[in-house]
């Protein structure tokens with residue numbers, strides 16, 4: 001036998017020791033380092049933009065070079081005071097399982113290639129449906145995020161509504177078809193539009209429905225829009241969790257109206273569907289189980305590492321018909337639906353391990369607590385704005401989203417950049433109903449009361465009049 005030191009694997013212990021040290025450095029430093037990166041993308045390019053080396057080097061040297069080059073450009077977004085976009089961190093069990101997914105390097109394309117990864121996805125998928133109040137027999141495709149989940153679900157929808165009028169879109173394409181109309185609110189997420197472009201439907205397929213001041217669909221206008229559509233195959237896309245306000249469409253009413261017109265009803269609930277996992281927020285998703293498909297993320301509110309989203313479709317056949325491919329060298333399982341029949345991808349990493357681990361380590365009560373705690377932090381943040389001179393809360397804080405504006409757009413932008421530069425916390429901007437706003441999304445499992453208090457203090461400093469108290 002070859003001695004261990006001579007095998008290609010001999011370098012792993014030393015390499016993994018260094019991975020461990022770098023990982024601990026990063027993770028334990030998260031609460032204390034400035035949240036913003038110290039290098040912008042230009043500085044990162046300057047540090048990295050070298051010619052491809054002619055010759056290789058030891059893996060440890062490469063790891064050291066990577067850590068040194070990227071360190072200044074890392075955003076502490078997995079930490080407790082990052083509130084930009086809708087950004088979760090990673091609960092420890094999910095992070096650990098994702099590390100193992102990389103180490104095991106399974107190809108989750110097929111159950112023949114990765115039986116364990118496939119089984120884990122089927123079980124985690126069932127747990128997800130159970131937690132979120134979705135039909136437990138649904139098919140769950142593990143995709144990269146809600147963008148791809150919206151695309152995947154809407155592909156199943158396109159298949160189903162065209163099949164009902166005798167059109168096989170997988171074979172015949174769209175040219176010459178009766179077309180598909182997508183009825184959705186003005187405040188929908190932009191990934192719905194992009195999904196329709198991927199699907200060849202185009203944004204021209206959208207029939208817009210009016211929304212109210214919080215971004216919620218106006219059900220009377222939904223009826224009006226549905227009624228003018230005639231016999232065109234129709235998909236209704238509802239929103240559970242507006243990306244700015246956190247508001248919810250009336251899922252029960254919207255779904256029933258869509259179904260009364262023969263439509264397929266899809267729900268974009270990238271983060272908002274998680275309200276269904278907690279007793280005090282569940283009412284927001286009342287009726288959610290009546291829809292036909294749902295897009296939801298793992299990497300936002302569940303706090304799994306990137307990339308993790310779920311395309312959930314009540315009728316597994318509709319999803320499988322739209323995603324399956326026939327190939328001479330592929331054998332499908334007769335026990336489960338293979339993963340490449342549920343997602344647009346073929347070869348891919350086993351992203352289900354992290355999801356299974358997050359759900360198992362948190363349990364039903366842990367997920368509920370994560371949702372309720374972050375919502376409580378959002379309410380605390382919003383209430384504290386009364387102590388920040390000039391700050392206006394623009395939305396009803398129904399879940400974890402808070403929109404704050406100052407006297408005018410220029411002032412709001414100035415406060416936001418001062419907050420970002422301060423480094424205590426970090427968040428991002430948006431526009432809501434014609435006004436620039438600062439968005440806070442409290443989505444991280446590790447955010448504590450003290451982090452919220454420190455963030456309010458930082459905002460107070462950022463908003464202090466120049467030259468006035470605190471502005472010196």
Ligand SMILES: *Cc1c(COP(=O)(O)O)cnc(C)c1O
Nearest residue numbers: 145146147148189191243270297
């Ligand atoms: C974030 C988000 C998406 C897109 O999700 P990704 O995970 O970024 O692909 C879609 N819809 C809503 C409502 C979102 O908040």
